[in-house]
Amino acid sequence: VSVGNELLFGETVDTNAAWLGRELTTLGISVVRGFTVGDVAEDIEWAVRKAAQASELVMVTGGLGPTPDDLTKATVAQMFSLPLTCDDQVLETLKVRYSAGGHDEVPVAARGQAEIPQGSTVLENPEGTAPGILLRTQDATVVLLPGVPGELRAIVRGALRPHLEAMRPPHAERVWHHVTHTTGIVESRLTEQVEASMAELPPDVRAPVGVAYLPDVYGVDLRFSAHGASREEALARIAPLLNAIDQVVAPYRFESTSGDLAEAVSTELRARGMQMATAESCTGGLIAKRITDRPGSSDIFAGGVVAYSNRVKVEQLGVHVDDIETFGAVSEVVAHQLAAGVAALLHADVGIGVTGVAGPGGGSEEKPVGTVWIGTCVRGEVETFLGRYSGDRQAIRARAGQAALAAVYRRVLNASKG
Amino acid sequence: VSVGNELLFGETVDTNAAWLGRELTTLGISVVRGFTVGDVAEDIEWAVRKAAQASELVMVTGGLGPTPDDLTKATVAQMFSLPLTCDDQVLETLKVRYSAGGHDEVPVAARGQAEIPQGSTVLENPEGTAPGILLRTQDATVVLLPGVPGELRAIVRGALRPHLEAMRPPHAERVWHHVTHTTGIVESRLTEQVEASMAELPPDVRAPVGVAYLPDVYGVDLRFSAHGASREEALARIAPLLNAIDQVVAPYRFESTSGDLAEAVSTELRARGMQMATAESCTGGLIAKRITDRPGSSDIFAGGVVAYSNRVKVEQLGVHVDDIETFGAVSEVVAHQLAAGVAALLHADVGIGVTGVAGPGGGSEEKPVGTVWIGTCVRGEVETFLGRYSGDRQAIRARAGQAALAAVYRRVLNASKG
Numbered sequence: 001v002s003v004g005n006e007l008l009f010g011e012t013v014d015t016n017a018a019w020l021g022r023e024l025t026t027l028g029i030s031v032v033r034g035f036t037v038g039d040v041a042e043d044i045e046w047a048v049r050k051a052a053q054a055s056e057l058v059m060v061t062g063g064l065g066p067t068p069d070d071l072t073k074a075t076v077a078q079m080f081s082l083p084l085t086c087d088d089q090v091l092e093t094l095k096v097r098y099s100a101g102g103h104d105e106v107p108v109a110a111r112g113q114a115e116i117p118q119g120s121t122v123l124e125n126p127e128g129t130a131p132g133i134l135l136r137t138q139d140a141t142v143v144l145l146p147g148v149p150g151e152l153r154a155i156v157r158g159a160l161r162p163h164l165e166a167m168r169p170p171h172a173e174r175v176w177h178h179v180t181h182t183t184g185i186v187e188s189r190l191t192e193q194v195e196a197s198m199a200e201l202p203p204d205v206r207a208p209v210g211v212a213y214l215p216d217v218y219g220v221d222l223r224f225s226a227h228g229a230s231r232e233e234a235l236a237r238i239a240p241l242l243n244a245i246d247q248v249v250a251p252y253r254f255e256s257t258s259g260d261l262a263e264a265v266s267t268e269l270r271a272r273g274m275q276m277a278t279a280e281s282c283t284g285g286l287i288a289k290r291i292t293d294r295p296g297s298s299d300i301f302a303g304g305v306v307a308y309s310n311r312v313k314v315e316q317l318g319v320h321v322d323d324i325e326t327f328g329a330v331s332e333v334v335a336h337q338l339a340a341g342v343a344a345l346l347h348a349d350v351g352i353g354v355t356g357v358a359g360p361g362g363g364s365e366e367k368p369v370g371t372v373w374i375g376t377c378v379r380g381e382v383e384t385f386l387g388r389y390s391g392d393r394q395a396i397r398a399r400a401g402q403a404a405l406a407a408v409y410r411r412v413l414n415a416s417k418g
Numbered sequence: 419v420s421v422g423n424e425l426l427f428g429e430t431v432d433t434n435a436a437w438l439g440r441e442l443t444t445l446g447i448s449v450v451r452g453f454t455v456g457d458v459a460e461d462i463e464w465a466v467r468k469a470a471q472a473s474e475l476v477m478v479t480g481g482l483g484p485t486p487d488d489l490t491k492a493t494v495a496q497m498f499s500l501p502l503t504c505d506d507q508v509l510e511t512l513k514v515r516y517s518a519g520g521h522d523e524v525p526v527a528a529r530g531q532a533e534i535p536q537g538s539t540v541l542e543n544p545e546g547t548a549p550g551i552l553l554r555t556q557d558a559t560v561v562l563l564p565g566v567p568g569e570l571r572a573i574v575r576g577a578l579r580p581h582l583e584a585m586r587p588p589h590a591e592r593v594w595h596h597v598t599h600t601t602g603i604v605e606s607r608l609t610e611q612v613e614a615s616m617a618e619l620p621p622d623v624r625a626p627v628g629v630a631y632l633p634d635v636y637g638v639d640l641r642f643s644a645h646g647a648s649r650e651e652a653l654a655r656i657a658p659l660l661n662a663i664d665q666v667v668a669p670y671r672f673e674s675t676s677g678d679l680a681e682a683v684s685t686e687l688r689a690r691g692m693q694m695a696t697a698e699s700c701t702g703g704l705i706a707k708r709i710t711d712r713p714g715s716s717d718i719f720a721g722g723v724v725a726y727s728n729r730v731k732v733e734q735l736g737v738h739v740d741d742i743e744t745f746g747a748v749s750e751v752v753a754h755q756l757a758a759g760v761a762a763l764l765h766a767d768v769g770i771g772v773t774g775v776a777g778p779g780g781g782s783e784e785k786p787v788g789t790v791w792i793g794t795c796v797r798g799e800v801e802t803f804l805g806r807y808s809g810d811r812q813a814i815r816a817r818a819g820q821a822a823l824a825a826v827y828r829r830v831l832n833a834s835k836g
Contacts, residue, residue, distance in 0.1 A: 008449040010439025011632055014432060017454065021428025030427040033461065034454030036435070043451065050468075177427075188484040188547070189529035195486070195527075212457070212483040214424055217568060225423075278703075278724070283712025285696075285703030288724040292702025295778050295811055297726070304724035306696070306706040311719040312764055316734075346730055352555075360713050370518075389519055391545045393713055395568050 001047045003062035003072050004147060005038045006121055016061045016152055023156060028174035029057065039069040045079050052139040057167060060331055062147030064130040066110045072144055073117070073133065080137050082117035090114040090122055090131055097129055107404040123159035127151040134163060141167070175225050176234035180242070181259055182252040183219030183406050190220050193248045198241055205240050216394055218402045221259065222249070254409055261405045268412045269300040274349040276305035276408065279342035281329065282356040282372060287401045300347040309336065317341035330355050330367050332375075332384050339375030341380050350412065351377035352404050358393045372400040378411045421480035421490050422565060423456040434479045434563075434570055440576055441454040445582055446592040447475065457487040463497050475585055480565030482548040484528045491535070491551065498555050499534035508540055509534040516548055521745055541577035552581060559585070567806045593643050594652035598660070599677055600670035601637030601824050608638050611666045616659055617780040623658050629831055635813050636820045638726045639677065640667070664720040672827055679823045687718040693766040694826070696722035697735050697760035699747065700790060702801040704817045720766040725756065735759035748773050749792050750802050757793030758800050768830065769795035770822050774805070776814045790818040796829045 004014040014036065021031050033054050044063065051058040067093045077084050091114035094106045100370055106114075113130050116122055123132030123143075128151040134146040143160060145152045156164070168174075182190060198206055209401030210225040224241060228234030254264040255386035270277055276285045288304035291297055310329055313319040318341040338353025356372025363369035370391075375382055375384045385407065389399040424430040432454065440451050444696030451472050454831045455461035462481065469476040481490030495502050509532035512524045530550050534540055540547075541550030543564065550573040551562040561578060563570045586592065601610060609631055616624055616691055628643040642659060674682040687694055696705045706722035709715055730748055731737040736759040756771025774790025781787035788809075793802045803825065807817040 002452075007436070008439055008452065009443045010436040010449075011443070011630065018425070018428040018431040021426050023428070025427045030455065031428075033465075034420075034426060034452075036452030036454075038450065047451075109477060164453065186528075188525045188531075189521075191485045191528040192525050212423060212487050213483070214429070215483065216566060223429075280703075282710075283707075284715070284719075285698075285706030285722060285724065288703030288726075289701075289707045292700075292724070292726065293812065293815075295776075297702070301702075301724075301726050303726040303730040305724035306703065306710070306719075306724070308706075308710065308716055308719050308721040309764075316721075316763075344736075346727075360712075379713040388520070390515065391568060392572065395545055395709065397711075 001035045001037065001044070001051050001058060001060045002147075003037055003039065003044055003060060005064075005069075007036050010039050016147065016149055019149070019153065020059055020061070020156070024059075024164070025175070028168050029164065030175065036362045039063060039071055041071050041075045044072055044075045048076060048079065048142065052137065052142065056140050058140050058142045059145060060142065061145045062071045064113075064144060064146045065134075065184075066113055066129070073115070076135070076142060076144060077117035080117070080135065080142075082119060082135070084115040085118055086114050087116040087122055088114075090116065093124075093131075094129055109274075121163075121371055123155050125151050125155050126155045126158060131155075132160060134160070141395060174227060174229070174234075176228055176231050178224045178235060178242070179259070180222040180224075180236050180245075180249060181219065181254050181256055181261075181264075182222065182249055183254060183402055185220070185252045186213040187213055190222075190249075191254070194222065194245050194271055197245045197248050201240060209238055209241050209243070209254055217391070217398045218261065219252070225281060251410075254406070257292065260290070260294075261402060261409065263294060265405050266291065266294055266297060267408050268302050268409060269350065272412065272415055272417045274412065274415070275300055275302045275347075276350040276352065277302045277342045277346040277348035279307050279313075279338035279351065280304065281307050281313070281338070281354060282358040282406070283354045283397050283401045284308060285398055287354070287404060289350060290401065290405070302346040305345070306343055315336065317345060328367070330357055330373060332373050332386070335373035335375035335384050336382050337375075339377040339384075340380075343377045343380075349379055350408060351375075352408060353377070354400055354404050356387070356396070356400055358396045358400075360393060370396050372396070372403075374400065374404045374407060376404070376407045378408075378415060383407070383411070419453045419455065419462070419469050419476060421455055421457065421462055421478060423487075425480075426456050427452050434567055435563065437567070437571065438479070438574070442477075442582070443593075443809050444595060446586050446594075447582065455480060457489055459489050459493045462490055462493045466494060466497065466560065469561065469615050469812060474558050475577075476558050476560045476561065477563060479563045481571060482531075482550075482562060482564045484522075484525075484531055484547070486541055491533070491671050494553070494560060494562060495535035498535070498553065498560075500537060500553070502533040503536050504532050505534040505540055506530075506532075508646055511542075511549075513774070517625055524707075539581075541573050543569050543573050543603065544576060545572045549573075550578060552578070565625065592645065592652075593646075594646055594649050596642045596653060596660070597677070598640040598642075598663075598667060599637065599672050599674055599679075599682075600640065600667055601672065601679055601820055603638065603670045605633040605638050608640075608667075608670070612640065612663050615663045615666050619662055626636045627656055629659070635809070636679065637670070637818045648791060672824070678708070678712075679820060679827065681682050682708065683823050683830065684712055684718050686827065687768065690830065690833055690835045692830065692833070693718055693720045693765075694768040694770065695720045695760045695764040695766035696757035697769065697771045698722065699731070699756070699772060700776040701772045701815050701819045701822070702726060704815055705770060705772070705822060708819065708823070720764040723760055723763070731756065735763060748775055748785050748789060748791060750793075750804070753791035753793035753802050754800050755793075757795040757802075758798075761795045763796075767797055768826060769793075770826060771795070772818055772822050774814075774818055776811045776818075778811060788814050790814070790824055792822045792825060794816065794822070794825045794829055796826075796833055801825070801829070802821065 343351030359369030761769030771793035777787030
């Protein structure tokens with residue numbers, strides 16, 4: 001249960017819920033429902049009651065601070081008819097903390113933070129003034145946590161940790177995940193092919209593994225989930241499915257711990273001691289940005305030219321004026337010359353050239369918005385392809401950049417190391 | 419209602435809920451509750467039912483794709499006993515979209531996306547294949563939206579917009595907002611100065627206006643909120659506050675409808691018929707990307723060089739080798755030469771040069787991670803400044819890029835039109 005008007009109004013993105021989700025999932029505790037409510041006592045009460053009916057553990061974040069709109073603790077105490085009493089140890093901690101901050105005594109407004117529902121367990125907050133609180137009620141264990149991410153994390157990984165450990169289900173019930181990243185194939189087609197490949201597996205092999213398709217603008221992740229007493233046991237259950245789909249996904253799969261194709265490209269370039277350079281027209285620097293987002297990219301990235309005007313294409317990158325006149329700036333020959341030109345100019349093993357119509361204006365019948373020519377040059381050999389991407393300007397640029405990186409990834413994978 | 423196991427497991431942060439919260443709040447529609455459920459039909463049904471009891475409008479995101487774990491549409495149709503029927507127009511759109519992607523026909527798995535609950539309204543999705551769906555039920559209006567953020571946003575601002583407009587509360591009850599964008603001042607200092615300026619206002623002027631501070635990595639937005647029968651009436655209430663803080667915010671304020679400083683810079687360059695060029699080392703193309711994210715940027719952007727290696731700085735941009743040797747690549751003189759060099763190379767009126775240590779490695783005692791020298795060249799005159807930015811690699815790059823754009827913005831504002 002996430003408490004706070006700022007979450008409902010969208011002023012703050014609820015990163016706590018995702019962080020707790022990952023933390024609990026990793027412990028083998030499955031998260032079944034999330035609630036977001038404002039700073040309203042009856043809404044908080046409603047959500048905690050519903051959450052306690054649906055599960056054995058309820059984590060409530062936010063509304064523990066010292067201001068008048070912090071209602072969580074009083075509301076939950078009242079729900080379970082527990083009087084609030086001052087906890088001497090918490091008060092002592094508050095005194096130490098405020099005196100370290102240069103205050104002679106604890107401000108009146110802040111004293112309420114030492115009040116704890118009778119019979120509950122105080123969870124020390126090493127990062128701030130509001131401690132966490134753990135309550136065992138008839139329906140469920142209810143944990144109250146501050147909404148400041150750093151404080152919440154410190155409590156969950158500190159004082160709360162042994163309580164969570166004790167609540168883990170027996171090993172056999174834990175769920176483990178494996179993710180296969182793909183790019184360059186639309187979700188519906190991937191699904192069709194993957195499901196068809198898996199349909200040939202015996203039901204006792206297929207059934208115990210969950211498969212989820214997670215698409216975004218860059219591609220589709222396949223997430224396999226299986227129970228197991230250990231990660232190895234779960235992966236052994238997942239392995240036959242990975243085997244069955246291997247041929248289908250091979251042309252689209254990439255290896256990356258972060259899920260970012262730029263990581264995969266960087267890893268393969270580094271393994272071969274190769275450097276890359278980019279000549280970007282319609283993508284306007286986004287491929288260079290993605291590569292340099294990663295630390296240590298100077299090893300594998302020589303640099304790039306954002307060749308937005310034709311003048312830059314011609315003067316800096318050696319694109320022929322007459323080719324631009326004959327075929328247009330968005331053409332196979334220009335993509336070819338951009339990729340080869342930037343590799344030569346910046347002394348790089350690999351060059352990328354991208355030229356296209358990102359829109360919303362500039363499209364024609366022959367070259368509608370979304371038309372992008374991509375060239376890749378690997379050790380002097382150039383290949384080109386035509387992409388047609390859908391969506392708005394941002395999506396077209398993102399998809400074109402991803403396709404260019406995917407093309408480089410495939411070609412570099414096949415290049416010799418040296 | 420946000421649907422998806424990946425949200426519960428914390429693999430994806432639910433940015434859609436926050437975006438919808440802001441969008442609805444801006445329209446004067448108050449958001450009272452949020453639910454997150456997994457890809458489980460009975461959980462989706464439960465959440466939609468509870469949400470419909472609590473409010474007049476229920477927005478359901480996620481679970482509209484073509485894969486077997488996309489259950490939202492079928493579940494909601496069944497809840498309200500509406501048979502699914504194939505919508506010819508949606509099927510036609512699917513055909514066009516898939517044939518543009520080089521497919522002969524719509525894959526079987528994708529056809530389900532043309533099935534619509536009887537009597538519902540189809541909301542066109544210009545970015546993808548799954549349209550939004552609007553259903554009027556006894557309890558509430560229920561809107562189903564895809565979970566891919568770009569698609570969701572396009573539908574909400576496109577086909578759904580008139581329906582949301584019609585659901586706005588009566589004028590007199592409405593809250594209107596005015597946002598002042600700032601960059602280059604930290605939240606605590608801005609808050610202190612703004613609150614001090616407003617403290618001098620009479621209480622009957624100050625009290626009716628809400629002030630929120632919305633910080634992100636680029637700066638702090640000040641949002642003023644007031645009731646009013648019309649936008650004008652609310653703005654009249656807000657005006658005295660804007661007046662009171664005018665002097666305090668003037669050095670940091672910028673004018674932009676999107677809130678993006680790149681828009682503000684583009685507008686001012688265009689008004690003066692000026693073109694810009696970028697030479698980016700540590701920011702690696704992100705300034706060029708931000709400028710070219712905007713349509714029509716070829717008017718005002720000549721191009722850029724991502725000068726990641728020293729060789730590129732020297733060979734392409736005319737940075738002196740001996741200056742790099744004497745002062746280092748991260749130095750005032752190199753930032754100066756980058757800015758002047760790229761403006762000359764690409765025949766631009768304005769040049770930006772950025773060189774710094776984005777980390778996590780590469781810092782020294784003298785030049786710790788976060789040290790960035792920025793040069794701006796406007797019509798041949800170069801100015802430089804030293805920035806020290808906090809945060810991880812991404813945050814340092816984002817802050818350095820923003821600071822460079824802010825410096826250009828201030829200088830171009832003072833430049834004559836011509």
